[in-house]
Amino acid sequence: xxxxxxxxxxxxxSILTHAARHHGAAEVVSRTHENTTHRYTWAGVERRSRRLVxxxxxxGVERQDxxxxxxxxxxxxxxxxxxxxxxxxxxxxxxxRLHPDDIAYIINHAADKILFVDLSFAPLISxxxxxxxxxxxxxxxxxxxxNMPEVTLAPGMTLACYEQLMDAADEDYVWPRxxxxxxxxxxxxxGTTGRPKGVLYSHRSTWLHAYAVSMPDVLDIRATSRILPxxxxxxxxxxxxxxxxxxxxxxxxxxxxxxxxxxMAGLLNAERVTFTSGVPTVWLGLLQHLRSSGQRLxxxxxxxxxxxxxxPLLIEAFRDEYGIRFEQGWGMTELSPVGTFNAPKPAQxxxxxxxxxxxxxxxxxxxxxxxxxxxxxxxxxxxxxxVAFGDLKVRGPWVASAYFGEEPGAALDKDGWFATxxxxxxxxxxxxxxxxxxxxxxxxxxxxxxxxxxxxxxxxHPDVMEAAVIAAAHPKWDERPLLLVVxxxxxxxxxxxxxxxxxxxxxxxxxxxxxxVVDELPHTATGKLLKTxxxxxxxxxxxxx
Ligand code: AMP
Numbered sequence: 001x002x003x004x005x006x007x008x009x010x011x012x013x014s015i016l017t018h019a020a021r022h023h024g025a026a027e028v029v030s031r032t033h034e035n036t037t038h039r040y041t042w043a044g045v046e047r048r049s050r051r052l053v054x055x056x057x058x059x060g061v062e063r064q065d066x067x068x069x070x071x072x073x074x075x076x077x078x079x080x081x082x083x084x085x086x087x088x089x090x091x092x093x094x095x096x097r098l099h100p101d102d103i104a105y106i107i108n109h110a111a112d113k114i115l116f117v118d119l120s121f122a123p124l125i126s127x128x129x130x131x132x133x134x135x136x137x138x139x140x141x142x143x144x145x146x147n148m149p150e151v152t153l154a155p156g157m158t159l160a161c162y163e164q165l166m167d168a169a170d171e172d173y174v175w176p177r178x179x180x181x182x183x184x185x186x187x188x189x190x191g192t193t194g195r196p197k198g199v200l201y202s203h204r205s206t207w208l209h210a211y212a213v214s215m216p217d218v219l220d221i222r223a224t225s226r227i228l229p230x231x232x233x234x235x236x237x238x239x240x241x242x243x244x245x246x247x248x249x250x251x252x253x254x255x256x257x258x259x260x261x262x263x264m265a266g267l268l269n270a271e272r273v274t275f276t277s278g279v280p281t282v283w284l285g286l287l288q289h290l291r292s293s294g295q296r297l298x299x300x301x302x303x304x305x306x307x308x309x310x311x312p313l314l315i316e317a318f319r320d321e322y323g324i325r326f327e328q329g330w331g332m333t334e335l336s337p338v339g340t341f342n343a344p345k346p347a348q349x350x351x352x353x354x355x356x357x358x359x360x361x362x363x364x365x366x367x368x369x370x371x372x373x374x375x376x377x378x379x380x381x382x383x384x385x386x387v388a389f390g391d392l393k394v395r396g397p398w399v400a401s402a403y404f405g406e407e408p409g410a411a412l413d414k415d416g417w418f419a420t421x422x423x424x425x426x427x428x429x430x431x432x433x434x435x436x437x438x439x440x441x442x443x444x445x446x447x448x449x450x451x452x453x454x455x456x457x458x459x460x461h462p463d464v465m466e467a468a469v470i471a472a473a474h475p476k477w478d479e480r481p482l483l484l485v486v487x488x489x490x491x492x493x494x495x496x497x498x499x500x501x502x503x504x505x506x507x508x509x510x511x512x513x514x515x516x517v518v519d520e521l522p523h524t525a526t527g528k529l530l531k532t533x534x535x536x537x538x539x540x541x542x543x544x545x
Contacts, residue, residue: 009180010207013086015246017175020046023223023249029271030075031256031263033119033143037270038075042246045078047171052083054169059114059138063088066186068112068136070096070103070121073233073254076142076162078242080116081233085184085203086175092186093234096121097525098196104131106188106196110404114138116162120257122149129154140165180204186404187236189333190526198404199333201237209336209398210243212367217343218329219275219304221248226271226299228253230264230278231307235526236337239277239306239329261289265297272299279307279527283314283326284465290322300324306331306338308528309434309452311459315360330363330434332420334400334411339372339420340364340432347429361456362433363424370396372432373417374424386427389435389448393417423448440531442471442481449481449510451531454502458483461501463491468521469512470534472541482541483512484534486521493517513542 019026024043032038061067067084069091071077084091092110094103103124107115108131115136117125125139133154141148144163151159184203188196214221221227221244229241229252237243245252253271255264259278264286268276283305289295303318306329318326331337342364351359366372374382374390382388395417402410412418423436435441435450442449451469458467466486471479487493495515502511516538522530 009177010204011086011175011177011180012082012184012203012206012243013175015207015210015243016042016046016049016082016086019246019249023246026223026249027226027251028075028078028254029251030073030254031258031267032074033147033256035256035258040075042249045075045082045246048166049079049082049086050171050173050175051166051169052079053087053173054171055165056083056087056089056114058165058169061087061089061113064183065089065114066092066110066112068092068094068107068110068115069117069234070094070124071116071118071142071234072120072257073229073238074118074142074256075254076116077118077233078252078254081185081237081242085206087173088176088178088182090183090186090200092198093237095188095190095232095235095525096124098190099525100124100128102196104128106198107132108135109195110186110188110198111135114140116140116142118142118257119147119149122151126150126152129157133157180207185237187333190235190524190528199400200404201336201398205336205398206237206240206243208369209240209338210247212369212398213240213338214244214248215368217365218338218341218367219244219277220302221245221250221275223249225250225275226253226273227251228255228268228271228273228276230255230259230276230282236331236333239304239331239338240336241277259285261285261287262293265289265293265295268300269295269298274299275302275304276300277304277306280305280309280311280314281523281527283318284311287314287317291317297322297324302327304329307526309363309456310361312357312361312456313459316357319357326360328360328363330422330432332422334418334420335370335394336398338367339370339394340366342431345429359431362427362431364432365430366394366432370394370399372426374426379413384426384428384430386425386431386433389423389425389450391438392420392422392424392432392434394420423450437531440470442469443479444474444481444509445477447509451481453506454481454483454510454512457502457505458485458498461485461493461498463487463493464498465489466521468529468531468534470531470538472513473539474513474542480542481510481512482538483515484518484521484538485515486518516541 019042229238472482474480
């Protein structure tokens with residue numbers, strides 16, 4: 001028999017109405033394009049989102065139509081999030097750092113009817129307008145009339161000004177209720193190989209993910225928290241913070257386009273931010289600024305990182321020099337995105353400082369609601385001993401079942417697991433540690449070598465800023481590791497000293513055959529090392545030698 005409880009669907013609009021009703025005065029603060037500060041409240045977000053629905057309806061947006069955004073983290077972007085999903089349309093966040101060809105491709109693939117665009121991306125729209133003219137009818141610039149830019153659109157497309165449209169609309173709208181499994185938002189993977197693929201989140205998956213990331217052992221979001229997501233709203237919903245902050249009634253601080261160390265430090269202090277999240281590159285910039293300026297962070301107690309492996313330098317420097325916990329989570333677009341978070345269990349209380357820092361390199365424990373396992377090449381489950389590494393698979397209610405345009409279940413194996421493409425170990429306490437992307441793992445003489453382990457060690461060298469280990473073809477061993485390092489500004493790197501540092505810390509046969517010093521390393525649109533391009537350039541390095 002079924003339980004006798006109400007089955008009220010989990011609507012994204014009710015996250016917002018909860019915030020407006022119970023935390024109406026809680027702040028939403030944005031750094032604008034002009035570098036001024038805009039302040040209002042969750043009650044204001046709810047009112048303006050209703051007004052925006054009226055704008056969308058007036059532009060012919062219907063249920064399940066896609067509403068594209070090309071925008072930084074800011075209050076107008078937040079309104080597009082809530083208005084689109086709330087009226088049963090789909091907000092499609094587009095990563096402006098992708099190549100313009102990919103951007104045009106995904107706008108057409110998603111069939112975005114209308115685009116909301118920040119001023120920074122006006123030139124990008126002019127560049128791709130002709131290629132998206134069959135799909136996009138209206139481009140709305142996220143600004144007021146005084147700041148409208150020049151944009152060259154193709155015939156048949158209309159340019160509009162956000163605040164002008166908002167002024168002309170009213171707020172007379174009641175949020176509808178519908179099936180919680182309805183699509184709410186769409187985000188494309190960065191696609192380092194092949195075309196980007198769309199992940200289509202539902203109202204239900206978004207709610208459950210927001211609940212899970214709010215938990216104390218994850219982001220620990222409270223009504224008293226002041227949260228600044230540096231992680232962009234244009235990719236993977238800023239790790240769910242626009243929803244989780246509203247659920248808790250926390251203050252949300254949106255940093256806009258100025259993400260350099262000095263701007264970040266200024267904003268974090270000015271807005272009394274307690275917790276902030278972003279990829280490691282941002283925190284490297286912040287750390288360099290703090291060290292060179294002597295500035296301190298006055299209110300931040302925790303920094304969350306994810307998206308790529310947390311460099312040991314950041315964990316130790318923030319802890320030892322600034323008294324800030326630098327915590328790591330792991331996830332991916334297909335997981336809404338958060339899958340694991342590294343929060344200690346009682347057993348970690350006894351670790352020495354060095355052991356604790358080493359433990360923080362792990363990507364962490366699975367969020368409740370999801371499940372994970374590691375399997376070998378034949379699909380056999382591997383032990384949780386912290387040593388065996390294999391392909392990481394996950395399942396759960398905020399994991400994609402198929403990509404946009406595919407049949408449900410198309411992305412899963414026969415038992416319903418999603419293959420993440422990551423290679424990992426899991427220790428007896430359930431802490432998962434990524435050792436590689438499956439396509440980046442180095443297969444030397446039939447055995448696997450973890451590129452991330454070698455990179456983590458290499459960046460602990462005092463002269464090294466960044467490191468990448470790739471598989472280079474080898475006549476005898478099939479593949480051997482090649483280590484590329486970028487020196488810290490003003491330093492030179494002695495390759496032999498890097499190898500000396502690795503010696504004894506990994507098996508001898510893991511040691512790279514060569515260390516090459518380079519000026520910089522290529523990155524993807526989401527800040528990850530672009531190993532495909534390094535492999536193209538260096539794959540024959542040992543054959544030429
Ligand atoms: P994306 O879908 O762009 O968010 O990329 C997801 C991928 O980023 C994952 O499959 C991992 O390979 C990588 N990733 C995310 N978080 C971490 C982390 N904390 N450590 C190492 N790799 C990570």
